[in-house]
Amino acid sequence: MLLIPDSVVRFFHRMASPPHFYAFTERLMPWLTVIFLLLTAAGLYGGLYLAPPDYQQGDSYRIIYIHVPSAWMSLFIYVVMAIAGAIGLIWRIKLAEIVAISSAPVGAGFTFIALVTGSLWGKPMWGAWWVWDARLTSELILLFLYLGVIGLYGAIDDKRVASKAVAILALVGVVNIPIIHYSVEWWNTLHQGPTVTKMDKPSIHVSMLIPLLLMALSFKLYYLIAMLQRARTELLMRERNSQWVRTMVLENEQ
Amino acid sequence: MPLPQAFFALIRRDLVLALRRRSEMINPLLFFILVITLFPLGIGAQPQLLKAIAPGIIWVSALLAAMLSLDSLFRSDFDDGSLEQILLSSHPASVLVLGKVIAHWLVTGLPLLIVAPLLAVFLGLPGHSVGILLLTLLLGTPVLSLIGAIGVALTVGLRRGGMILSLLVLPLYVPVLIFAGNAVEMAGTGLPVDAQINILISILLMALVLAPWPTAAALKMSIN
Numbered sequence: 001m002l003l004i005p006d007s008v009v010r011f012f013h014r015m016a017s018p019p020h021f022y023a024f025t026e027r028l029m030p031w032l033t034v035i036f037l038l039l040t041a042a043g044l045y046g047g048l049y050l051a052p053p054d055y056q057q058g059d060s061y062r063i064i065y066i067h068v069p070s071a072w073m074s075l076f077i078y079v080v081m082a083i084a085g086a087i088g089l090i091w092r093i094k095l096a097e098i099v100a101i102s103s104a105p106v107g108a109g110f111t112f113i114a115l116v117t118g119s120l121w122g123k124p125m126w127g128a129w130w131v132w133d134a135r136l137t138s139e140l141i142l143l144f145l146y147l148g149v150i151g152l153y154g155a156i157d158d159k160r161v162a163s164k165a166v167a168i169l170a171l172v173g174v175v176n177i178p179i180i181h182y183s184v185e186w187w188n189t190l191h192q193g194p195t196v197t198k199m200d201k202p203s204i205h206v207s208m209l210i211p212l213l214l215m216a217l218s219f220k221l222y223y224l225i226a227m228l229q230r231a232r233t234e235l236l237m238r239e240r241n242s243q244w245v246r247t248m249v250l251e252n253e254q
Numbered sequence: 255m256p257l258p259q260a261f262f263a264l265i266r267r268d269l270v271l272a273l274r275r276r277s278e279m280i281n282p283l284l285f286f287i288l289v290i291t292l293f294p295l296g297i298g299a300q301p302q303l304l305k306a307i308a309p310g311i312i313w314v315s316a317l318l319a320a321m322l323s324l325d326s327l328f329r330s331d332f333d334d335g336s337l338e339q340i341l342l343s344s345h346p347a348s349v350l351v352l353g354k355v356i357a358h359w360l361v362t363g364l365p366l367l368i369v370a371p372l373l374a375v376f377l378g379l380p381g382h383s384v385g386i387l388l389l390t391l392l393l394g395t396p397v398l399s400l401i402g403a404i405g406v407a408l409t410v411g412l413r414r415g416g417m418i419l420s421l422l423v424l425p426l427y428v429p430v431l432i433f434a435g436n437a438v439e440m441a442g443t444g445l446p447v448d449a450q451i452n453i454l455i456s457i458l459l460m461a462l463v464l465a466p467w468p469t470a471a472a473l474k475m476s477i478n
Contacts (some may be wrong), residue, residue, distance in 0.1 A: 089471075144425040151418045152408060164475045165408050168468050170423065173403055175464065176426050179457070183429035187436065 008115030016093050018235055019244040025228045034227050039218035046211030054208075060124055065211060067117035069219040070110045071135075074142055075177070077107030077223060081149070082174035097163035097232070098238070100170065101153050102230035106223055108146035115139055138184040145173045159238060255400055257345050261353045264340070268357035271330075278361035282323035289315040290373045301378050309387065309438035316391060317427050320398040321420060323362035327354065328410045328473065336478050337410075347470035352430060355402075355403045355466070356396075363395035366380045379442070386441035390434035393454040400465040401426045405473035429457060 014020045047065035054061040081103040088097035118136060119129050130136070149166055156162035204212070239245050255263070272279055293311045294304055304311075331337040331354075340354075341347050370391055374384045405423035409415030437450035 009460050141425045141428055144421065148418070148421045148425065151421050155409070155412050155414065155418050161475060161478055165472065168404075168472050168475070169408060172426070172468050176429075180425070183432045187432045 003126065016095055018095065018239055018242075019248075020234060021095055022244075025232055029168075029225070029228070032221055032228075036221040036225060037220055039214055041219060043211050043214035043218050046214060047208075051208045051211055052205075057125065061120065062243060063117050064119045065215045066214060067114055067121060069216040070114040070117065072216055073105060073223060074111040074114055074139065075222075077103050077110065078142065078145070078170070078177065080172060081107065082167075082170040085163075085170045088163060089167045089171075094238075095235070097160075098231045098234050099227065101149075101163060101166055102227045102234055103155070103223075104146055104149045104166070105230065106226045108143060108150060110219070110223070111139060111143040111146055113126065115143065129242050134185040134187060137187075138181045141180055141184070142177070145177070158202070257349060259396060260343070261349060263354040264350055265360075268354060269360065271387045272357070272361040274368045278289075278323075278326045279361050279365065281361045282319040283369060285322055286315050286319040286366055287369060287373065289318060290377070294377075305378040305380075305442075307316040308374060308379045309383070309435050309442070311377065312370060312373060312387065313390075313394075313431055313435045313438070316370075316395060317398065317424070317431060319366060320363065320395060320402060321427075323358075324383075324399075324402040324423070325416065326362075327358045327406050330376055332410045332477070334385075337473065341474055341477065347474065348466035351403065351407075351469045351473065352462075352466040355399050355469070358403075359399040360394050363399055366395060367391050382444075383392065383438050383441040386447055387438045388438050389451060390454060393451070393458050394430045394434045394462050397430050397454075397458050397461045398427060400461040400469075403469045404465060407469045407476060409476075410473070426474070433457070 015024065043065065048062060051062070053059050083098050084096045084100035084103065087093055088100060115136070118139070122131065122136075123129050149169055152169055153159075153162045153166050157166055236245060290311055293307075297303065297307075329335055331340070341349050343350065367388060370387060371384050374387055379387065402423050405419050405426075406415075408422065409419050412418070433450045433453050437447040437454070440447050440450065
């Protein structure tokens with residue numbers, strides 16, 4: 001605690017209060033949207049017009065500007081969900097619970113996009129819509145893990161209890177994801193090896209890499225926007241009987 | 255009562271209860287046998303084909319049988335309130351939960367091991383692979399019970415928990431299925447299977463140590 005500056009601690013304490021969170025995210029939203037639109041425009045322009053075609057795959061490689069960032073996000077969001085769930089379990093912070101469950105549908109969406117774009121790319125490249133390749137399969141299992149989280153949350157009526165259940169499940173899942181990933185990898189592999197995350201020099205040209213990183217950033221912002229919107233409605237739902245929601249609604253009606 | 259005594263008393267109690275209600279023991283076993291019988295009927299009785307997919311058939315059926323049997327793990331204790339008593343006791347809930355899972359495996363997992371060699375012979379698995387199949391079942395089915403316990407603990411309070419349970423549990427079963435199925439298949443071609451067996455052992459040890467914690471936490475949440 002001594003290492004963390006006082007202002008940061010105060011920021012987090014204030015963010016844990018629902019009315020403050022609601023008002024703060026409302027002010028944040030236009031900024032996030034503008035940055036997201038700029039990044040997406042720049043990333044797509046760079047990826048679809050400026051970047052040269054691949055010497056082997058021609059123009060069809062360009063789907064990576066959607067596919068790869070989605071695949072990154074699918075894992076990233078699961079980890080965020082587990083961390084938020086753990087914070088909710090340990091410190092009983094309502095907003096962490098809400099962030100955890102609001103992340104799940106967005107993560108499932110990105111996983112689905114990664115699967116669909118992978119399949120579209122696979123048809124001309126591998127000659128099949130679907131192959132039982134390691135990374136495809138573990139992505140599919142990740143989708144099932146997301147659907148399990150969403151299903152469990154929907155099945156429990158008391159949403160505070162449901163959030164706890166979701167947090168436990170997400171933590172179990174996060175321990176299992178590497179095990180599942182490596183077991184599937186070991187089981188079979190056909191997928192093209194990672195080209196960006198190599199520790200030495202990435203084996204992708206810089207004119208293709210920059211749009212890819214821009215798209216990755218833009219997807220992160222999209223996640224933030226979508227997750228916060230879901231969190232805000234979820235928050236209103238849960239706090240519908242509280243004073244601050246009532247005052248806010250009355251003020252808006254006038 | 256000291257902890258080891260409480261642990262074994264709980265296992266003993268669950269075993270006695272299971273012996274009084276034999277259907278809970280028999281049903282998963284019959285299901286296992288039936289599903290394996292359905293495969294030759296569905297895909298045709300070519301011996302070569304059956305022999306090739308026998309490890310997969312047996313393991314997938316074991317997975318489904320283990321999942322079906324999970325509901326009986328906490329259901330009756332949840333309904334009559336003894337689960338609450340177990341969690342309220344002064345002993346760590348995770349250790350007592352582990353006792354319940356062990357008893358459950360002895361009742362529903364161990365019988366699968368006893369009939370598996372017979373079914374393996376039906377499907378034409380060579381003698382050497384049958385031994386490896388038994389070894390993988392011995393190492394793998396306790397993992398299924400341990401991981402499954404987390405899923406049941408999360409859903410035991412729900413009226414319609416059955417469907418959601420399969421969605422929660424089956425993806426987590428994937429690593430066991432891969433390594434166990436692969437070990438039996440490799441054994442059939444005469445290749446060494448030490449690596450797969452070692453990995454299964456490590457998965458079992460990890461599940462033994464880690465799985466009781468979330469199970470206990472989820473049960474506390476469910477009886478809330």
